[in-house]
Amino acid sequence: MKPxxxxxxxxxxxxxxxxxxxxxxxxxxxxxxxxxxxxVPAVRVMGWHLVTDSTWDLGNLYGATTHVRGVPVPTGAHYxxxxxxxxxxxxxxxxxxxxxxxxxxAAILTAYGLRGRWQRMAAVLIDLIAGLPSVVIxxxxxxxxxxxxxxxxxxxxxxxxxxxxxxxxxxTSGMGLLAATLVLALMVTPVIxxxxxxxxxxxxxxxxxxxxxxxxxxWEVVRLVCLPAVRSGRVGAVALGWGRAIGExxxxxxxxxxxxxxxxxxxxxPISTVAASVAEQLDAALTDPTGMALxxxxxxxxxxxxxxxxxxxxxxxxxxxxxxxxxAAQSPEDEEVSPWTSRASA
Amino acid sequence: MDFPRLRLMRRLRDPLGWGISVxxxxxxxxxxxxxxxxxxxxxxxxxxxxxxxTVTHGVAGGLENAILGxxxxxxxxxxxxxxxxxxxxxxxxxxxxPRWAGAIRFACEVLSGVPSIVIGYVGYTVLVLGFGWGxxxxxxxxxxxxxxxxxxxxxxxxxxxxxxxxxxxxxxAAGLTPGQTVLRVGLRAAAPAxxxxxxxxxxxxxxxxxxxxxxxxxSPLVPDGSLLHHPVGYLTYVAWSYIEQPYPxxxxxxxxxxxxxxxxxxxxxxxxxxxxxxxxx
Amino acid sequence: MAQAVSLPTSTPIANTQVRMADAAPGAxxxxxxxxxxGLSVHYGTRQVLHEIELRIPRGTLxxxxxxxxxxxxxxxxxxxxxxxxxxxxxxxxEIRINGYPVSAWDPVALRRRVGMxxxxxNPFPGRSVxxxxxxxxxxxxVRGKRALAQRVExxxxxxxxxxxxxxxxxxxxxALSGGQQQRLCIARALALEPQVLLLDEPTSALDxxxxxxxxxxxxxxxxxxxxxxxTHHLGQARRLAEHTVLLDAGRIVEQGPTEQLFEAPSDPxxxxxxxxxx
Numbered sequence: 074m075k076p077x078x079x080x081x082x083x084x085x086x087x088x089x090x091x092x093x094x095x096x097x098x099x100x101x102x103x104x105x106x107x108x109x110x111x112x113v114p115a116v117r118v119m120g121w122h123l124v125t126d127s128t129w130d131l132g133n134l135y136g137a138t139t140h141v142r143g144v145p146v147p148t149g150a151h152y153x154x155x156x157x158x159x160x161x162x163x164x165x166x167x168x169x170x171x172x173x174x175x176x177x178x179a180a181i182l183t184a185y186g187l188r189g190r191w192q193r194m195a196a197v198l199i200d201l202i203a204g205l206p207s208v209v210i211x212x213x214x215x216x217x218x219x220x221x222x223x224x225x226x227x228x229x230x231x232x233x234x235x236x237x238x239x240x241x242x243x244x245t246s247g248m249g250l251l252a253a254t255l256v257l258a259l260m261v262t263p264v265i266x267x268x269x270x271x272x273x274x275x276x277x278x279x280x281x282x283x284x285x286x287x288x289x290x291x292w293e294v295v296r297l298v299c300l301p302a303v304r305s306g307r308v309g310a311v312a313l314g315w316g317r318a319i320g321e322x323x324x325x326x327x328x329x330x331x332x333x334x335x336x337x338x339x340x341x342x343p344i345s346t347v348a349a350s351v352a353e354q355l356d357a358a359l360t361d362p363t364g365m366a367l368x369x370x371x372x373x374x375x376x377x378x379x380x381x382x383x384x385x386x387x388x389x390x391x392x393x394x395x396x397x398x399x400x401a402a403q404s405p406e407d408e409e410v411s412p413w414t415s416r417a418s419a
Numbered sequence: 420m421d422f423p424r425l426r427l428m429r430r431l432r433d434p435l436g437w438g439i440s441v442x443x444x445x446x447x448x449x450x451x452x453x454x455x456x457x458x459x460x461x462x463x464x465x466x467x468x469x470x471x472x473t474v475t476h477g478v479a480g481g482l483e484n485a486i487l488g489x490x491x492x493x494x495x496x497x498x499x500x501x502x503x504x505x506x507x508x509x510x511x512x513x514x515x516x517p518r519w520a521g522a523i524r525f526a527c528e529v530l531s532g533v534p535s536i537v538i539g540y541v542g543y544t545v546l547v548l549g550f551g552w553g554x555x556x557x558x559x560x561x562x563x564x565x566x567x568x569x570x571x572x573x574x575x576x577x578x579x580x581x582x583x584x585x586x587x588x589x590x591x592a593a594g595l596t597p598g599q600t601v602l603r604v605g606l607r608a609a610a611p612a613x614x615x616x617x618x619x620x621x622x623x624x625x626x627x628x629x630x631x632x633x634x635x636x637x638s639p640l641v642p643d644g645s646l647l648h649h650p651v652g653y654l655t656y657v658a659w660s661y662i663e664q665p666y667p668x669x670x671x672x673x674x675x676x677x678x679x680x681x682x683x684x685x686x687x688x689x690x691x692x693x694x695x696x697x698x699x700x
Numbered sequence: 701m702a703q704a705v706s707l708p709t710s711t712p713i714a715n716t717q718v719r720m721a722d723a724a725p726g727a728x729x730x731x732x733x734x735x736x737x738g739l740s741v742h743y744g745t746r747q748v749l750h751e752i753e754l755r756i757p758r759g760t761l762x763x764x765x766x767x768x769x770x771x772x773x774x775x776x777x778x779x780x781x782x783x784x785x786x787x788x789x790x791x792x793x794e795i796r797i798n799g800y801p802v803s804a805w806d807p808v809a810l811r812r813r814v815g816m817x818x819x820x821x822n823p824f825p826g827r828s829v830x831x832x833x834x835x836x837x838x839x840x841x842v843r844g845k846r847a848l849a850q851r852v853e854x855x856x857x858x859x860x861x862x863x864x865x866x867x868x869x870x871x872x873x874x875a876l877s878g879g880q881q882q883r884l885c886i887a888r889a890l891a892l893e894p895q896v897l898l899l900d901e902p903t904s905a906l907d908x909x910x911x912x913x914x915x916x917x918x919x920x921x922x923x924x925x926x927x928x929x930x931t932h933h934l935g936q937a938r939r940l941a942e943h944t945v946l947l948d949a950g951r952i953v954e955q956g957p958t959e960q961l962f963e964a965p966s967d968p969x970x971x972x973x974x975x976x977x978x
Contacts, residue, residue, distance in 0.1 A: 085598065086596075086597065086598025086599075086601065086602060087510070087514050087597050087598055087601075089506065090506045090507070090509055090510035090514060090601060091510050091514065091515070093502075093503040093504075093506035093507045093510065094506065094507035094510040094511055094515065094523050094572075095523075096503050096507060096568065097507060097523060097526040097527045097529075097530050097568060097569055097572060098522065098523060098526040100526075100530055100565055100568070101526045101529045101530050101533075103541070103545075104533060104537065104538065104541050107541050107544060107545060108537070108540075108541065111544060174443070175443045175446060175447060176443075176447075178439055178440040178442075178443035178444065179440070179443050179444045179447050181440050182437070182440040182441060182443070182444045183444065186437060186440060186441070195444060195448070197692060198448055198451060199444075199447055199448070199451075201451065201685070201688060202447070202450070202451050202454075204619070204622055204623075204626070204684060204688050205454065205626070205681070205684065206625070206626030206627070206628070206655055206658075206680050206681075206684060207626070207628065207629075208626075208628050208655045208658040208659045208677065208680070209454065209458060209626070209658065209677050209680055209681055209684075210454065211659065212458065212658055212662060212673065212674075212677050213453065213454045213457055213458065215662060216457055216461065217453060217457055259447075259450050262447055263447075266447075290429065290430075290432070290433045291433060291437075292432055292433040292435075292436035292437060293429075293432070293433075295436070296436065313532070316532050317532070319534070320532070320533070320534025320535070320536070320537070321534070322534065322535065322536040322628075322629040323628045323629055323655075323659060326659075327659065327662070348534050348536045348537075348629075351536050351537075351540055352536050352539075352629055352632060355540070355543070355632070355633050367544070370540065371540070371544070374536070374537045374540045374541070377534050377536070377537050378533060378534075378537050381529075381532045381533050381534055381537075382529050382532070382533075384532065385528045385529045385531075385532035386525075386529075388528075389525060389528050516786075516787045516788070517788065582825060585818055585819075585820055585822040586822045586823075586824060586825060587785075588782060588785075588816075588818065588822070589816075589818055589822035589823075589824070589885065589888075590824065590836075591782060591785060591811060592780055592782060592811055592815065592816035592818075592889070592898075593811070593812075593815070593816075593835075593836035593888055593889065593892070594808055594809075594811045594812035594836050594839065594840050594892055595808070595835070595836060595839050596808050596839070597785075599839050603835060603839070604824045604827075604835070607824065607825065607826040607827060608824065608825035608826055610826055
């Protein structure tokens with residue numbers, strides 16, 4: 074290809090806009106880079122113990138420093154993030170267990186079961202939950218959910234605890250794994266619902282009508298035709314919600330009970346998560362003269378960042394793949410599909 | 420003629436399936452109602468108009484500093500994110516080569532999935548410590564802007580994608596330069612989407628806590644207009660930390676802050692949706 | 701993108717009238733306003749146009765017909781360099797307008813002289829009827845309120861839309877009907893007084909009444925500029941076009957006077973296509 078004599082496409086305006094467009098890319102890379110570099114000393118000191126040990130101790134911040142593998146560390150400091158990781162995994166996994174069936178049903182109803190004004194209203198209201206500040210939901214958790222667990226749910230559940238070990242155990246305050254789970258479930262439900270609702274709404278009417286024409290009942294059309302049509306998108310929506318549950322900070326901080334150095338053993342155990350611990354520990358970490366506590370928190374933040382990049386990637390791949398039949402359905406009336414119109418599937 | 424009747428199980432499944440769906444939706448909406456109802460009740464029960472003109476001192480006082488701080492932070496963060504966000508969205512939809520546009524969209528998805536505490540943490544290490552800004556408005560606003568940016572970009576991009584590239588090609592064919600095409604036709608066409616996306620992003624800025632804890636800090640003083648070196652207060656901090664205090668006055672402030680947050684966020688969200696619907700017509 | 705200058709024949713540019721060797725006899729007595737020589741287009745690795753040789757005589761309407769996906773719209777978009785927008789598209793060969801290769805033009809300046817109307821009406825959203833036409837005028841240097849108003853009125857008159865919209869010039873263009881929107885788009889193109897007007901199936905999204913309106917409008921426009929019409933509808937080509945070009949799979953099958961191409965096609969593939977399409 075010969076060089077182009079005039080390149081009007083690279084005008085000043087395009088350059089400026091294109092420059093702005095690199096911002097999301099640069100920011101993502103910056104976040105990853107800063108955390109990765111900043112986490113290195115902590116990883117050097119702790120190695121795998123960072124994720125396998127259960128003791129998180131910032132050490133004596135006002136005493137002498139020792140050297141571990143040539144790196145200065147406060148005496149007695151030990152950074153074992155296992156309880157945070159376990160708390161994160163349990164709370165988010167249980168939250169998904171609660172949220173996915175509810176969110177799926179809500180998406181089905183708002184996509185197919187309701188019409189006109191009711192459909193719009195239900196969709197808007199559910200989306201509204203996603204927009205509520207997390208401290209407001211956390212506050213609600215403290216005011217309503219925690220007393221409910223303590224006074225109503227726990228007495229019933231612990232009675233079952235004789236047979237089911239996870240339900241047994243001391244119910245101290247109502248704050249703990251169950252409260253965190255329910256708050257997280259509530260927060261991710263609108264995320265899953267709205268993603269799935271949009272996917273379901275894109276299933277072409279002809280495909281649904283084919284189901285009806287084949288003699289299926291309306292629920293069978295949903296279950297056997299529509300849901301399979303968006304299968305990979307469903308997984309993507311769940312991945313998206315899971316990523317949100319893992320990253321949620323304030324609400325968990327408020328109702329999780331702030332466990333330190335213990336692994337949860339029952340539904341009522343206090344927990345902390347990776348995200349909540351970063352928020353909680355930063356204040357104390359600032360006073361570490363060696364800065365090692367900050368490096369350890371960087372490692373935690375890096376873990377969160379990697380998980381969230383992973384879930385975003387997964388959900389993008391799956392939601393896009395699921396959305397593709399839409400493009401196949403609206404084939405252009407004429408002419409070869411130009412790369413511009415096929416862009417959406419890229 | 421005899422129609423074969425569906426078997427009982429098959430006939431029962433239909434109402435059952437829809438019934439459970441209705442129950443699920445009602446459950447979610449009930450939770451929403453409980454949140455709004457409880458916050459309204461608690462907030463209104465302890466509400467005094469004087470919170471608007473007294474600052475917090477200790478664990479009591481008013482919310483003037485926090486209200487103004489929230490607005491001040493949201494103003495700056497929205498300014499900082501809207502300009503590049505809209506530009507990136509316009510570029511992505513109409514100018515970027517397809518593969519590059521895909522990369523930008525992906526980066527936006529990644530960015531919007533990053534936990535806000537991580538953004539706050541990096542803001543702390545880079546802006547507060549690295550640049551030596553200390554806790555300040557600008558650090559908080561930049562952290563918030565990083566969260567808002569992908570929303571605004573996506574809203575703009577999606578607003579234009581709805582139109583397809585027909586309008587863009589029409590503008591080019593009418594002799595507009597690419598820059599004119601995007602700024603004089605694209606921006607106008609995407610205006611409703613841009614406005615509603617920006618309002619939604621402002622609602623996010625108002626409601627965030629985690630990214631501000633270690634960038635904006637906290638201050639019981641009314642923001643003095645400075646951007647650097649002076650910490651600033653905000654409502655979400657009050658709602659979070661004052662509920663943990665053992666004093667009724669502190670609780671009352673937390674409820675009031677939550678009430679104000681709820682009202683602010685709901686107003687912004689409703690306005691955004693209203694705009695988006697108007698744009699569709 | 702690159703308009704690689706590869707002249708297949710050594711014909712001097714000024715001598716355009718003489719080049720008739722590969723055209724039907726007696727067809728091109730008029731001066732050619734637009735010529736394509738050895739024009740090939742690739743979308744990435746896929747070649748969609750192969751060595752197109754084409755001459756469009758001045759002041760006529762030329763119809764481009766052919767089956768779906770044959771490259772008609774792609775060819776049309778070469779004439780105003782709309783492919784430049786897309787880095788994935790590679791255009792080779794030469795197109796000359798008034799004897800000058802389009803690669804020598806600034807593409808924006810070129811598009812102000814070669815107008816285009818699209819398949820679906822695409823008025824600028826959020827702008828009024830007046831603004832839709834005034835905007836391209838303004839950016840191409842027309843200044844002054846009165847001059848603008850005059851040019852807008854002329855364009856709307858020429859597109860036979862003035863009487864219908866003169867009372868609502870400042871209402872949103874999207875409030876117009878589909879047929880009116882398409883005539884607005886024609887007016888938008890005409891406002892710049894183009895020498896060539898490219899029409900990409902302008903009636904395919906319209907109802908029969910609007911279609912007829914636009915067809916009669918195109919008849920009148922022949923006196924103003926050279927028209928190139930991509931159409932699916934053979935009847936439309938026959939009614940409107942002096943010249944017709946049949947494309948198939950990115951190659952020209954036959955080109956010549958419409959009457960001749962339809963009545964006595966010289967290529968058996970033309971006959972086959974015409975009989976299948978009718």
